[in-house]
Amino acid sequence: MRIPFVAGNWKMHKTAAEAVSLVDALFPQLNTLHTIERVLCPPATALAQVHQVLKGSAIGLGAQNMYSEEAGAYTGEISPLMVKEFCRYVILGHSERRTLFGETDESVNRKTNAALAHDLIPIVCIGETLSENEAGQTANVIIRQVADGLKGIDARLASKIVIAYEPIWAIGTGKAATGQDANQVVARYIRPTLAGIFGSGAAQDIRVLYGGSVKADNATEFFNQPEIDGALVGGASLKAADFIGIAQAAAASQQ
Ligand code: PGA
Numbered sequence: 001m002r003i004p005f006v007a008g009n010w011k012m013h014k015t016a017a018e019a020v021s022l023v024d025a026l027f028p029q030l031n032t033l034h035t036i037e038r039v040l041c042p043p044a045t046a047l048a049q050v051h052q053v054l055k056g057s058a059i060g061l062g063a064q065n066m067y068s069e070e071a072g073a074y075t076g077e078i079s080p081l082m083v084k085e086f087c088r089y090v091i092l093g094h095s096e097r098r099t100l101f102g103e104t105d106e107s108v109n110r111k112t113n114a115a116l117a118h119d120l121i122p123i124v125c126i127g128e129t130l131s132e133n134e135a136g137q138t139a140n141v142i143i144r145q146v147a148d149g150l151k152g153i154d155a156r157l158a159s160k161i162v163i164a165y166e167p168i169w170a171i172g173t174g175k176a177a178t179g180q181d182a183n184q185v186v187a188r189y190i191r192p193t194l195a196g197i198f199g200s201g202a203a204q205d206i207r208v209l210y211g212g213s214v215k216a217d218n219a220t221e222f223f224n225q226p227e228i229d230g231a232l233v234g235g236a237s238l239k240a241a242d243f244i245g246i247a248q249a250a251a252a253s254q255q
Helices: 016-030 044-054 078-086 095-101 105-117 128-136 138-149 157-158 180-196 200-205 219-223 238-252
Strands: 005-009 038-042 058-064 091-092 119-127 163-165 207-211 230-233
Touching: 005 091, 005 207, 005 238, 016 038, 016 044, 016 238, 038 091, 044 058, 078 105, 095 163, 105 119, 105 138, 119 138, 128 138, 138 163, 138 180, 157 180, 157 200, 163 180, 180 200, 180 219, 180 230, 219 238, 230 238
Parallel strands: 005 038, 005 230, 038 058, 058 091, 091 119, 119 163, 163 207, 207 230
Antiparallel strands: none
């Protein structure tokens, strides 16, 4: 049984003070949803303060990125040790990091290994572009991103990994994939590749999320799919009512 997982990726939105206000608005209802894993990923500058607010609750905190080295001359980066001080989760390889900041499967692989070595739960993002999708390249891209991104990871750590399948054409566009199409990508390409790396038992334990224009009114379509275990939510995670609606849909899908 894979526990449903809903994470909010706030991207480059909210000062620390604004982040605390949003957490205050989310907290009462989000805190009651004990049957799902729920995680907030504010900007790095807000992590310390949000950590204080969430302390003692079961709502998880995640960073949106980190570097793979523990310390050193890496201006502007944050290390696994720094993330670990406040967070249990870290988003890695988001498509915006890949397209705008030059991240590759190789760098994602180093970061994923570093996250697991520091007992952080990596949320590893993968997904094809519109042109790759239209050229029939989805399978190749997805299989490569999973295989190269997760190279060298001990199968005993596999169950800690969370994968977010986010077709790039669906991110921030209001044009989500259909639940059925997303489910097929997981069933045909993602889960079999995970099975090839870690063995089929371990692959069954890995949560695979869908991301890309998830809203309160389409979330159930994804959560009802057998291979989709939750969502990574961007835009809709910035509005308390919308994110609570999505988290409630995830909790309801278990019943
Ligand atoms: P979106 O973003 O929900 O705004 O489409 C998803 C993401 O980038 O993780």
